[in-house]
Amino acid sequence: MHELSITKSMLDLVLDQAQKNGAEKVQGINLVIGEMSGVVDDCVRFYFDFLSKGTIAEGAHISVKIVPAQARCRKCGKQFKLNGLDWLCPSCGTTQINIVEGKELYLESIEVP
């Protein structure tokens, strides 16, 4: 739902970084998106197509690395993948968990000629 403003921010960042690196064209954009960031990559691609029109990033290929949601148990220290509504430590059964991976939302790199 908030992908429009996130895609706009992403495009601004890409264009800014491309300019700082003296690039005249951006061919590829590599994003890292956590499963729990609430960002849907297909929506980002959809918005990117029209937001990037007329910029040096128009037509750039977006590849996305999805980071699975991982939690760590505060009691026994076990790290585990979060699945759906299963919010218990698989090892000791406690609900005392910290989300340690899956909230990422960053521009990993851009590809230029």
Next chain:
Amino acid sequence: MKIKILKDILSANDQRAKENRELLDRNDILAINFMASPGAGKTSLILETINRLKRNLKIGVVEGDVSSSLDAEIVAKEGVPVVQINTGGTCHLNATMVASAFDNLPLEEIELLLIENVGNLICPAAFALGEDLNVLISSVPEGDDKPHKYPVMFSKAHLVVLNKIDLLPHVLFDLPAFTEAVKGLNNGVEIFEVSCKTGQGIERWTSWLSNRLNKRPSTS
């Protein structure tokens, strides 16, 4: 050729939020970002807070909504400065919108700034505004499973207010399960059980807030 960037996509918003934070600090303002689903009681809690604290504290309000100025009109009746932001479809406030609201508030005369975000449990979590505290309002009719369904929002909250506890006898809501789920995700977070309708629990919330304001180091 690949150029490594490794920059947060929302870094521009984070930078603006930092500038808002600095402006609030210069004016010695405690700012609270209220986030909740539509109808959980954001405006009601803001009104209760104003009612009980306005005699001793200078309060300002920023109202965020997709459209209309209904909330700002209700708050304005309390005699406190209020600015309405209409996001025009956007599902959250961002730091730039809040910065523009600051231009229309007498910041030097405000000690406590209450910011009501757009009703939504997903998007507002991603956009820092420059606030001191994220307060998440959940309400009994929404059900006790909300922490599991919106874990990012619940893990980012500094405080959780559970509103409409007067409805506990009438709806299926497992209070211990809710509390355990919230504390499981967010160790040490304080939960305030309140009813904006009956006033139950509001005193504990406003006392906590007053204490927090008194504890703030003075910048002047």
